[in-house]
Each structure stands twice: as C-alpha cells, then as structure tokens.
Amino acid sequence: MSEPTITPDIMRISWGPQHPMSGQTRILLDLDGEKIHKITADLGFTHRGMEKILENRTFLKGIIPIERMAMIDTPNIGIGYVMATEEVLGIEVPERANWIRSLVCEMSRISSHLYAFGLQVEATGFFPAVFLWTTADRVLLLDLLEELTGARFSYNFFLPGGVMKDLPEGFEDRVIEIVHYLRRRFKDYWTAMIENVLFEIRCNDVGILTPENAIRLGACGPVVRGSGQPIDVRRDEPYAAYADLDFDVITEPACDSMARTKVRFREIGESLKMMEQIANEIPGGPIRTRFPLFTRSKPGEAYSRVETARGEMGIHMFTNVGMNPYRVKINSPSLRHMYIFERLCELDRMTMADVPVVVNSLDVWYLDADR
Amino acid sequence: MNYVVDFLTLNAKPLLQIYVLPGLAFVLVFSIVAVWFERKFLARAMLRVGPYYCGGRSGVLQLIADFLKLFMKEIIVPEDMNFLFFASMPVLIATLPALTIILIPFDANWVLWNIGGLGLPMFFAIAGIAPLIPVFAGWASNNKYSFIGAFRVAYMYISAEIPLVLCGAAVAIMAGSFNLVKIVQAQQNMWFAVPQFIGFVIFFLGVIIESERAPFDIPVAEVELVLGWRTEYSGILFGFTMMAEYVMFQAWTLLFVTLYLGGYNGPVIFGSVMLSHIIWMLVKFSVVVVLIILIRCIFPRLRLDQTLELGWKYLTPLAVLNLVFVLALKLWGVY
Numbered sequence: 098m099s100e101p102t103i104t105p106d107i108m109r110i111s112w113g114p115q116h117p118m119s120g121q122t123r124i125l126l127d128l129d130g131e132k133i134h135k136i137t138a139d140l141g142f143t144h145r146g147m148e149k150i151l152e153n154r155t156f157l158k159g160i161i162p163i164e165r166m167a168m169i170d171t172p173n174i175g176i177g178y179v180m181a182t183e184e185v186l187g188i189e190v191p192e193r194a195n196w197i198r199s200l201v202c203e204m205s206r207i208s209s210h211l212y213a214f215g216l217q218v219e220a221t222g223f224f225p226a227v228f229l230w231t232t233a234d235r236v237l238l239l240d241l242l243e244e245l246t247g248a249r250f251s252y253n254f255f256l257p258g259g260v261m262k263d264l265p266e267g268f269e270d271r272v273i274e275i276v277h278y279l280r281r282r283f284k285d286y287w288t289a290m291i292e293n294v295l296f297e298i299r300c301n302d303v304g305i306l307t308p309e310n311a312i313r314l315g316a317c318g319p320v321v322r323g324s325g326q327p328i329d330v331r332r333d334e335p336y337a338a339y340a341d342l343d344f345d346v347i348t349e350p351a352c353d354s355m356a357r358t359k360v361r362f363r364e365i366g367e368s369l370k371m372m373e374q375i376a377n378e379i380p381g382g383p384i385r386t387r388f389p390l391f392t393r394s395k396p397g398e399a400y401s402r403v404e405t406a407r408g409e410m411g412i413h414m415f416t417n418v419g420m421n422p423y424r425v426k427i428n429s430p431s432l433r434h435m436y437i438f439e440r441l442c443e444l445d446r447m448t449m450a451d452v453p454v455v456v457n458s459l460d461v462w463y464l465d466a467d468r
Numbered sequence: 469m470n471y472v473v474d475f476l477t478l479n480a481k482p483l484l485q486i487y488v489l490p491g492l493a494f495v496l497v498f499s500i501v502a503v504w505f506e507r508k509f510l511a512r513a514m515l516r517v518g519p520y521y522c523g524g525r526s527g528v529l530q531l532i533a534d535f536l537k538l539f540m541k542e543i544i545v546p547e548d549m550n551f552l553f554f555a556s557m558p559v560l561i562a563t564l565p566a567l568t569i570i571l572i573p574f575d576a577n578w579v580l581w582n583i584g585g586l587g588l589p590m591f592f593a594i595a596g597i598a599p600l601i602p603v604f605a606g607w608a609s610n611n612k613y614s615f616i617g618a619f620r621v622a623y624m625y626i627s628a629e630i631p632l633v634l635c636g637a638a639v640a641i642m643a644g645s646f647n648l649v650k651i652v653q654a655q656q657n658m659w660f661a662v663p664q665f666i667g668f669v670i671f672f673l674g675v676i677i678e679s680e681r682a683p684f685d686i687p688v689a690e691v692e693l694v695l696g697w698r699t700e701y702s703g704i705l706f707g708f709t710m711m712a713e714y715v716m717f718q719a720w721t722l723l724f725v726t727l728y729l730g731g732y733n734g735p736v737i738f739g740s741v742m743l744s745h746i747i748w749m750l751v752k753f754s755v756v757v758v759l760i761i762l763i764r765c766i767f768p769r770l771r772l773d774q775t776l777e778l779g780w781k782y783l784t785p786l787a788v789l790n791l792v793f794v795l796a797l798k799l800w801g802v803y
Contacts (some may be wrong), residue, residue: 108612108615108616110613110616112611116694117691117694118690118691118692128616131616131772131773141673218768219691220687220691221768221769222682222683222685222690222691222768222769223767223768223769224510224514224682224764224765226510226513226514226516226765228515229514230514230515231514233515289766291778293766293768295683295767295768295769295770296768297772298770298774299768299769299771347788431799448771448773449616449692449693449772450686450689450692450769450771450772451771452692453691453692
C-alpha cells in the first residue's frame with residue numbers, strides 16, 4: 098500500500114504490526130492531539146492466498162487449510178466449506194451428524210466469544226486478570242473438544258457427508274456438567290466486569306454504529322445485532338440442526354461497544370442452552386454417509402452461508418469435472434468489520450484510547466480478513 | 469559497652485536516619501518489596517502463582533535477578549540524540565521524588581530534616597518538579613509514542629496537583645501550621661480523615677494519579693502507546709523509570725498518611741514511644757499501599773479526557789469546598 102499523504106498538523110502513528118495490542122495488521126492512525134482524524138487499515142500482512150490454495154486441493158484436503166482462517170473458531174468455518182461441498186456433490190447428511198455438528202459449532206462459538214471478551218477487557222486497560230479467567234474457562238471446552246475430535250484447535254472433524262467420529266461414552270453428561278459450571282462463572286463475569294463502573298465508562302457511547310449505518314456498511318454477526326438488528330443466519334436460513342434447536346436472537350439497542358460486548362456475552366448463554374438441549378435430545382442413527390476419497394464432481398455451483406462467531410460467512414464454490422473445486426470465493430466477516438472500523442472515526446468522535454476498545458468490540462480476526 | 473551505647477545514642481541516630489529508616493534502605497527496600505508483593509498478589513487474582521523459581525517458591529530473589537538482567541543489558545540509544553539529556557532523565561525521576569522522604573516525620577525526634585514551618589510547601593515544591601522530567605524524557609526520546617505519553621503526563625499532573633495543593637492547604641489551616649510534625653501532633657485526638665472526609669478522598673485519588681498507577685496509568689497505557697514516555701528506554705535506564713513509579717508512589721503515600729491518617733500517632737507498644745511511633749507509621753503506610761495495589765486488579769484504565777474531567781470538574785471544586793468547610797470550622801472555633 099502506498100502511504101497516504103498527511104497535512105503537517107496531523108501526526109501519524111502506526112498501530113501495529115509490532116505493538117503490544119495490535120495483532121497481525123497495521124492500522125495507521127492520523128492523530129489530531131488525542132482525537133483520531135483518520136484511520137487507514139493496511140491489511141494483507143498474513144495473506145496466504147486461501148482461495149487459490151483451495152483450487153489446487155481435492156474437496157477433502159481443502160478442509161485442512163480453510164480451518165486456518167480463524168484458529169479460534171475452526172468448526173464454524175469448516176462447516177461452511179463442507180456444506181458447499183455437499184451441495185455441489187449432492188450428498189445427504191444423517192440427522193445425528195447434523196446435531197453433532199451443531200454441538201461442536203456452539204462449543205467453538207463459546208470459546209471464541211470468551212476469547213473476544215477477554216481481549217475486550219484487556220483493551221480497556223484492565224489488568225489482564227479477566228483475560229486469564231476466560232482462558233482458564235476455555236480450557237474446559239477445549240478438553241471436551243479434544244476428547245471428541247482428538248485436537249484442541251483445528252479439528253478437521255466435519256467431512257462431506259457427516260462427521261468423523263461419534264460421541265464418546267458419557268460425553269453428554271460431561272457436556273451438561275460444563276454447561277452448569279459455565280453458567281455459574283458467567284454470573285461472576287457479569288457482576289465483575291459488565292457491571293464494573295469504569296468498564297461501563299470506557300465502553301458506553303464509544304464507536305457508535307447506528308442501525309442504518311450497520312446495514313449500509315454490511316455489518317454482520319454480533320456487530321449488527323449490537324446495533325439492534327435481529328439478523329442471524331442460524332435462524333434465517335437454518336443449517337445443521339439449528340431448525341430444531343430453541344434459541345433467541347440476541348439484540349442490544351445501544352449500538353455502542355458495550356452493546357456489542359453484551360451481545361457476545363448473552364449469546365454465550367444461548368449457546369449453553371443449545372448445548373444442553375443437544376446433549377439431552379440428540380437422536381440416534383448413523384453419523385456419516387459414504388464419501389469416496391476420489392470423488393469426481395460434475396459442473397455446478399453452490400453458495401453456503403454460515404454464522405461464525407464473528408458473523409456471517411459465505412463460501413461460493415464452482416466446480417467443473419474434476420477432483421478439485423474450480424473456484425472458491427470466500428466472503429469473511431472480519432474484512433467487512435475492518436472497513437467499518439475505518440469508517441467509525443468519521444461517524445463518531447473517537448480518541449486514541451478508544452481504538453483498542455472499538456477494534457476489539459468489532460472482534461476482528463485479522464487472518465480471517467487477509468485470508 | 470558504655471562506649472557502644474554512647475555511640476548509638478549520640479552518633480548512630482543521624483547515620484541510621486540517613487541510611488536506614490527514612491533514608492536510603494527504606495526507599496530501595498520498598499521498591500523491591502512492593503514489586504514482589506504486587507507480582508505475587510496480582511498473580512493470585514490472575515489464577516497464576518507469580519515468580520516461582522528464584523529464591524524458592526516465594527520468588528523473593530526474582531527482583532534481584534531482574535535488576536542484574538537490566539543492569540547487564542545494552543543501553544540502546546536512538547540515532548541523533550543528546551545522550552546526556554536522554555540518559556539523565558530516568559536517573560532524575562528515580563531520585564528526585566525520593567528526596568521528599570527527608571521531610572516525613574516518623575516521630576517528633578525522628579525526622580531527617582525538620583525544616584519547621586516549611587515542611588509541607590517544601591514537599592510540594594520538590595514533588596512538583598518531578599512531572600517535568602517525564603515530559604523532558606518523552607521529548608528527548610524523539611518518538612511519537614513517547615511524545616504523546618509525555619504530554620499526557622503534563623495534562624494529568626496539572627489537573628491533579630491543584631486539588632492536592634488545595635487539600636494540603638486545608639490541612640495546614642486546620643493544624644495551624646505548615647510544619648509536618650505539628651500537623652501530626654494536631655491529629656492526636658482525631659485523624660484529619662474524619663473532619664475532612666472530602667479532602668481525604670480527593671487526596672487518595674490524587675496519590676494514585678501522581679504515582680501513575682491504575683486506573684490512572686494513562687501516560688504508559690500499554691494497549692495504546694506501547695509504554696508511553698518510557699518506550700525508548702532500555703537496560704538500566706528502563707529499570708530507573710520503573711523504580712521511579714514506586715518512588716513517587718512511596719513519597720505521596722507517606723504524605724497521605726501524615727496528613728490524613730494521623731501520621732505516627734498510635735497506642736504505645738513494646739514499651740517504647742519512639743519505636744511504636746515508627747511501627748505505626750509503617751503499618752499505616754503498608755495498609756494504604758496494599759489498598760492502592762488492590763485497586764489495580766479491579767478497575768480498568770480511564771481515558772485521558774475522563775481523567776481531566778475528573779480533575780477539573782469534580783476534584784478541584786470539591787477541594788475548594790473542602791477548604792471553605794475547614795475555614796468555617798476555624799471561624800466557628802470548632803478547631
């Protein structure tokens with residue numbers, strides 16, 4: 098990216114990529130004193146050519162790289178690719194496999210939201226205690242996922258036509274045990290952090306994204322729900338087992354950073370409700386239909402929409418006759434939110450200290466944006 | 469034997485004062501103990517154990533190890549820089565606030581420099597120079613993060629020091645003297661924290677702002693400004709800037725205890741008046757230090773504009789109100 102020019106009375110600061118809080122991207126901040134004059138997001142530090150990589154891999158091998166897009170939330174991204182493959186190849190998924198998929202996706206969503214919450218708390222300058230509390234609670238979920246899938250991150254658990262393994266013996270009881278434990282913990286988080294006076298002062302009325310602007314700029318996921326719009330792919334176009342599960346679409350009317358944090362936080366409660374329901378009501382049956390290793394596709398096209406922890410992700414897949422997809426186009430939520438972040442300083446007054454708070458309230462995963 | 473006793477009573481007192489209690493050892497040991505305590509204590513809040521290997525599981529020797537590491541590291545100086553100016557600032561900020569400790573009475577007869585009626589103004593004079601040094605340091609660093617951090621220091625100290633001086637004036641009026649020993653003696657029956665509760669709260673917040681501790685650690689906000697005005701310092705110069713934080717903390721906390729918590733007053737223990745006075749002073753000081761460290765693990769950081777708002781819109785008018793209240797008490801002859 099060529100450096101944009103600045104006027105002499107504006108100071109430009111590089112927030113990243115080598116900065117304690119920035120992550121793997123560079124955000125140029127043009128400062129007028131403490132006030133932010135302009136934000137320029139310089140993406141692409143971790144561009145890996147994900148779409149090109151997928152063209153050169155068979156349908157099955159493509160699952161492995163695409164889960165690297167957001168390491169914190171791998172099942173929710175993998176399921177999008179797997180669903181597109183199933184649609185292109187015309188494969189049916191057994192009902193039990195769909196329920197197991199929903200279970201793994203919700204556990205991953207909780208883990209991702211906990212991580213985002215910890216980072217948001219740290220961005221307000223809180224001593225990193227809460228970040229480590231959420232990390233300690235995430236470990237329980239990761240242990241459970243490890244027992245089920247054999248890995249703590251990047252599970253490669255979803256295959257076209259089903260899932261890799263069935264639930265182990267007594268897994269449902271352990272899920273319910275952890276649901277009860279996490280519910281107790283979330284009461285602590287709510288009183289210690291969300292209702293903390295100084296946390297409220299820092300996050301309220303910061304980075305306001307009105308509902309019109311949220312729709313106009315293409316926000317999705319917890320960001321658009323934090324602006325009061327009940328948009329959720331899980332309810333609008335149910336996939337996996339979401340049509341049979343009871344959950345509410347959480348919205349907050351306040352439109353600021355605090356609203357987005359609260360949405361994420363209350364969504365954890367909905368995910369816990371779904372986990373409990375799945376553990377109690379999961380149907381029996383096979384977990385996988387046959388998917389031959391050397392499957393050849395016919396010419397076709399498929400578009401799958403899934404709700405990842407960061408928002409709606411779309412995967413558009415074209416196929417020719419062959420073992421690889423002809424073209425895969427990924428529409429990721431973090432990229433959209435990065436554009437919104439650039440616009441937010443024009444829509445609302447922002448100071449230097451608000452930058453980490455706002456960017457973490459949008460929960461941008463830079464590798465997801467760069468692909 | 470007689471010779472030893474005579475030596476101790478006649479000659480050892482000034483030496484003890486200079487090198488041990490209000491002096492050198494107290495300043496150095498406080499920095500080390502406070503950092504150790506903060507690490508271990510806050511680690512418990514973070515579900516960790518803190519320093520674990522140096523000096524056994526308590527990790528008491530970790531600070532020595534850190535100091536040696538910092539001391540042996542190369543000092544990296546950016547190009548085109550006035551080295552003397554750049555390097556002298558951390559040394560100054562670590563030593564200048566420590567000078568104020570000579571004014572603090574640990575007993576009527578255990579003051580390093582009883583300057584009489586100039587004690588309190590002298591403290592504010594010495595401590596008032598200290599905020600200039602981070603500004604110079606940030607300026608000398610020729611770095612954008614340091615520059616912003618330096619000006620945040622300037623904004624913050626001005627907004628905090630005016631309420632502090634007004635509160636100090638109220639205390640001096642109530643005690644009828646600027647002499648710190650007389651201020652402590654005036655609190656024999658009742659601590660000034662009780663009649664001047666507003667001033668007590670303002671001064672407590674002011675102490676946290678002045679020592680740049682959470683939730684007012686705005687000039688060194690890590691998530692925004694890497695390390696604020698300390699960004700360019702490395703090696704032992706960085707060590708000095710870290711020590712400066714604790715020296716400021718110690719100086720202002722000691723003044724806070726002297727002005728509002730009755731100073732060295734307390735029941736006589738161990739049969740010796742002077743010893744009990746010194747012990748009470750240290751106990752009160754430790755309690756306030758633990759309280760301020762505890763605040764760090766329950767509150768996030770405020771923004772600069774919010775801190776300035778707090779300073780100018782709330783603390784300064786309330787400090788004036790406190791002063792008026794004290795004057796009224798004086799006029800009605802309550803004090």
